[in-house]
Amino acid sequence: xxxxxxxxxxxxxxxxxxxxxxxxxxxxxxxxxxxxxxxxxxxxxxxxxxxxxxxxxxxxxxxxxxxxxxxxxxxxxxxxxxxxxxxxxxxxxxxxxxxxxxxxxxxxxxxxxxxxxxxxxxxxxxxxxxxxxxxxxxxxxxxxxxxxxxxxxxxxxxxxxxxxxxxxxxxxxxxxxxxxxxxxxxxxxxxxxxxxxxxxxxxxxxxxxxxxxxxxxxxxxxxxxxxxxxxxxxxxxxxxxxxxxxxxxxxxxxxxxxxxxxxxxxxxxxxxxxxxxxxxxxxxxxxxxxxxxxxxxxxxxxxxxxxxxxxxxxxxxxxxxxxxxxxxxxxxxxxxxxxxxxxxx
Numbered sequence: 001x002x003x004x005x006x007x008x009x010x011x012x013x014x015x016x017x018x019x020x021x022x023x024x025x026x027x028x029x030x031x032x033x034x035x036x037x038x039x040x041x042x043x044x045x046x047x048x049x050x051x052x053x054x055x056x057x058x059x060x061x062x063x064x065x066x067x068x069x070x071x072x073x074x075x076x077x078x079x080x081x082x083x084x085x086x087x088x089x090x091x092x093x094x095x096x097x098x099x100x101x102x103x104x105x106x107x108x109x110x111x112x113x114x115x116x117x118x119x120x121x122x123x124x125x126x127x128x129x130x131x132x133x134x135x136x137x138x139x140x141x142x143x144x145x146x147x148x149x150x151x152x153x154x155x156x157x158x159x160x161x162x163x164x165x166x167x168x169x170x171x172x173x174x175x176x177x178x179x180x181x182x183x184x185x186x187x188x189x190x191x192x193x194x195x196x197x198x199x200x201x202x203x204x205x206x207x208x209x210x211x212x213x214x215x216x217x218x219x220x221x222x223x224x225x226x227x228x229x230x231x232x233x234x235x236x237x238x239x240x241x242x243x244x245x246x247x248x249x250x251x252x253x254x255x256x257x258x259x260x261x262x263x264x265x266x267x268x269x270x271x272x273x274x275x276x277x278x279x280x281x282x283x284x285x286x287x288x289x290x291x292x293x294x295x296x297x298x299x300x301x302x303x304x305x306x307x308x309x310x311x312x313x314x315x316x317x318x319x320x321x322x323x324x325x326x327x328x329x330x331x332x333x334x335x336x337x338x339x340x341x342x343x344x345x
Contacts, residue, residue, distance in 0.1 A: 001327060002300050002317035004033035004182060008234035009340040012245045012310040016238055017343065025183035027322045038174055038231045039182045039316040040214050042297030045230040046137050048240055049156055049172070051090065051273030053144050055254055056159050062147050065090075072143040079118035081139065088126045089136040090272040091262050095122035096133045101191075103220035104200040110221055114142065130268040134227040137273075138217055141226020152224040160240070163248060169236025173223035176210035181231065183321030184208055190324050191216045214299050214320055228297075237314045241303050244293075245310055259293045259307075277304070285334025287341040288313075300325075302333050306341075313340050 004022030024033040057063040070082030088094040106113040141152055148155045153172035161167045195202050206219040215228035223229050243249045258272040269276035277284035277292035284292050284304055294304030300319030305312050315336050319325045
């Protein structure tokens, strides 16, 4: 299933519990996992980094849900994506494709990406369907960098982890020389297949390396993107997730804004960046209330937050090390939620 798993769970007002099993790395030498192991958090980046920073942009008055891509990235004002708004991007109702090898579109040059996004065509009418789109969150990340005037890693450190005092638990593009990182995949097997299926040249896929995310588009953008790139410990994920129950970063109105149902009647129940537990077939399972919200990541990670009991459930694995796996972790996640929830009774 995965070489290692680190779980941390508990109530917002109490001391979390945790369990560590397995190996952070299997090659070139076996290294045991620990509470200090930083995992590639993959798409947990979407709610934990991108949604968090968007909410801060709302508070500052820089953005609103109706703010369009073209208003922030003026180069795209006349493109299909230019009229898509922030709310549609955050709820995956933008009409954008689920995934594209953006490094191929840009010919391997990150500086060309904004311009090349102008050629991306919508595959659905915005607002009509939920189509989980990494492309949309890459665009959100680029918009945030333009608004804040700095790269995502620096903005996240200044606005989030620095304020919470968790720089040593969570961050983008960690230095493998100073952080204990879980093992990465030896090669991007799944991404190579997808690139080939779309008719692009696999040679454009950015190389993998320790400290860089499993996601190729995030690697292409220097390891920091709106869809992927966050690394951290289970404790770091738990601490930031707790903010969505109240704390330093958000007030109650802002939390409600991010986590209420915004896709009623569509394929998935979505808030702003968050999936809601009422989504059919999601990883929350029956132990969590319908009001719970969370997210998963391709590398084998998940976080769920249940406001009914003020519970937080973090499960991190490195299922893609040393080779990428496409095993379904949802049954494992649901079982973890059941046992962890019972332990809090």
